[in-house]
Amino acid sequence: MDLGLSEQQEMLSRAAREFLEAECPTTLVRELEDSDGGYSPELWRKMADLGWLGQAFPGQYGGSDGTLIDQVALFEEIGRAILPSPILTSTVLCGQTILYGGNEDQKAALLPLISRGDTIVTLALAEADAGFDGGDISVMATADGGDYVINGTKLFVPYAHVADYLLCVARTSGADSLFLIDSKTAGVNITLLHSVAKYKQHEVALQNVRVPRTNMVGQLDQGRGPLGKAVDWATVVQCGEIVGRCQKVLDLVVDYSKVRVQFGRPIGSFQAVLHQCADLRVAVDGARLVTYQAAWKLVEGRPCSEDIAMAKAFAGSASRQATAVGHGIFAGIAFTVEHDMQLYMMRSKIQEANLGDSDFHLDNLGGYMGFPT
């Protein structure tokens, strides 16, 4: 038993933290909120140079052969820095889907580009009436000669405006298939949604969008297979990002409680304050352990659906707690835009909802426990 990170992983974390503290201060996060791209191409390039964008791809595809545990460790730091970028959708969700489902040509062509940061791919899955877990997909792909013609509207597509490809989940004969759509293709219409934290997510309307059959990822009607595996993977990564952000909120609150003086003493000496900090510490420690356990099981190839559900359910509740404690203890100042607490709070909502919120995963867990639906 060894519940700690390896020395190498610790080094990676430390290096990532130092890098992000220097390169991604919250002033940059604020600037990027107001930028069109919503991420920094310069920083993106540096992340590519550090090997982050191909972290978990095999070396033959330009990756660094990292494991999911390595990736969770990195995303703790990314979460801590609330780094805005398409890294989760492009390199993790789409990257893993291509890795699991793509043919050799697709992998060899795309993965090196993704890991170099030259190509951004984003997942177009959710719709107005279908969450990420696949209510009925209404976007249709119809075979037409050597092509498919895709029609319908996708929603909540992150970074679609800067993506080179959309990895689109579309209904084919009876089930779902995956298509890589060049975002420049005629008939692709991308509209920014007005979102919390100015998050760059979009409506993507597809009107008679023609894609060659060779752009199908995985087998016809079997897109859910590789996608599901990638979603599992990405859910654990998402938990890592949440844990990192919550730890940061805890650190900020603790630091503040030591220096903010009221009634002649630091507020951290008031038990109403310190007990909230203690409770948050329990939540963050627990969320971290359950996340790494899920990562470890996935790496070891063991059944881990339950563990993933537990991780996301608990990370979600830790996240809500961090928001409540943060705003409670910083009090008035946290209600101002100039204070950073709101940055963490706004992003918490995106991360809690992404890939299923606590209730969704608790419901899944109920199923795994053998409760009838």
Added chain:
Amino acid sequence: MNFELTEEQKKFRSDIRSFLEEEVPPEHQAVFGVESEEDYRFGRSIQRKLADNGWLTIGWPTEYGGGPKGPIEQSIFSEAMGYGRVPRTGTTALNIVGPAVMYFGTPEQKEKYLPPIARAEAEYCQGFSEPNAGSDLGSLEFRAVRDGDENVLNGSKMFTSWAFRAQYIYLLARTDPDAPKHRGISLFIADVKTPGISFRPLPYINGSMAAQTYFDDARIPSSALIGEENRGWYHAMATLDFERSGLERYASVQRTFDDFVELCKTTKYNGKLLSENPIARHKLAKIKVGMEIWRLLCWKVAWMQSTGAVPNAEASVAFLHGTVQRLEFTQTAMEILGLYGTLMHDPKWSLMRGAIEGIHRESMHLHGAGTTEIHRNIIAQRGLGLPR
């Protein structure tokens, strides 16, 4: 990173589990604190068998009869004992008094006290709390005054669990009233038969029997002083670090939770399985997550100990979460059972032999090794460095 035990450890776990499964059939399992005479004797007999197998003191250093193993094996043992719901006996002796004597005792004391503990023959109770000293234990007033080669004890101890089964009471007494409060306290082991010691029964709500203990000029030999005079507070605190994982408590609750989930899947009420109620399903899934977090937090403490680290805030993190989680579980389970939750051991109608009602009472024990508030203080002050 590795969340798993080694093959050898797994073998140990499965050996001990099958041993306990065989030796402790359901009718002998202790779901909560009831200790009938029969349960107690049974618990002791199991411990003797465990001692014969060399398992009882597996976490002790080899020189005192322990296994050549470490905190992980100790934790595996604790977890198996909890999950097997083995009636608890001798816990204070094994986890608290034994280590204190090992670390701070004289060679004569080691010879006198340790072998009976290791053979599951000696039973101890703990006399720390007093009527006016609970969380603020350091303010205790109980006196020990040196008189020749004896110490004269006066005062009263509160919440003496096991008092009626113990041969010895392991206690803290003030030996220097003029010293700063933590520096005037000493540790003693007193024979409960010592003239001047008496007990007032203090039944607990979980069905077990404790006492308030009175000392009226009770004279014990000075050789019963453990460690240095006036260093008792520090000795006692150091000894607390021996078994910190809390896995036994976790595992016994997990077992009841597992049974309860099974019950929900097989029991109909209002024409439907309890598990078909979507609200129950959701609540139980949430409890399952909380239980898993508890398990992981306990194992983190065990793992830290296995690396030689001394968990401090981490142990409080596990303890606090566990205490809150247990209450959350039992209240939820009571809610799901509705009126059935009000049945204790009704032979005809109670479900799980009244276990949920019992563990619900047990879960009001929110303050074993410190109240939840005290654990929060420890986490915040020692773990997070917040000011006092």
